[in-house]
Amino acid sequence: MINTQMIIGVIIHTLMSLILINDPEYSFLGYGIGVIVLVNILGMLLMASKKTILGARIFMISSILMVPIGLIGALGARKIIDEKKKEEFYNNLNR
Numbered sequence: 421m422i423n424t425q426m427i428i429g430v431i432i433h434t435l436m437s438l439i440l441i442n443d444p445e446y447s448f449l450g451y452g453i454g455v456i457v458l459v460n461i462l463g464m465l466l467m468a469s470k471k472t473i474l475g476a477r478i479f480m481i482s483s484i485l486m487v488p489i490g491l492i493g494a495l496g497a498r499k500i501i502d503e504k505k506k507e508e509f510y511n512n513l514n515r
């Protein structure tokens with residue numbers, strides 16, 4: 421249930437982190453962004469283990485910290501939350 425916007429967001433965050441870690445003046449920012457990448461990956465792992473809404477919310481919150489570039493992944497996570505809520509709504513109608 422992980423979409424391409426989320427994958428692109430993680431790739432961009434990882435590249436930013438690696439670039440900043442190699443710069444001695446801004447390495448602390450690289451490590452900070454690295455923590456955000458780890459939280460993004462945690463959210464994706466939760467989504468893969470059938471805790472879709474929780475994982476998408478964690479991913480969305482951690483991506484929002486990287487405004488404006490993090491909005492790509494946050495919007496992808498928001499789409500998944502919306503799809504899951506629609507699916508639950510339709511399932512409740514059919515009961």
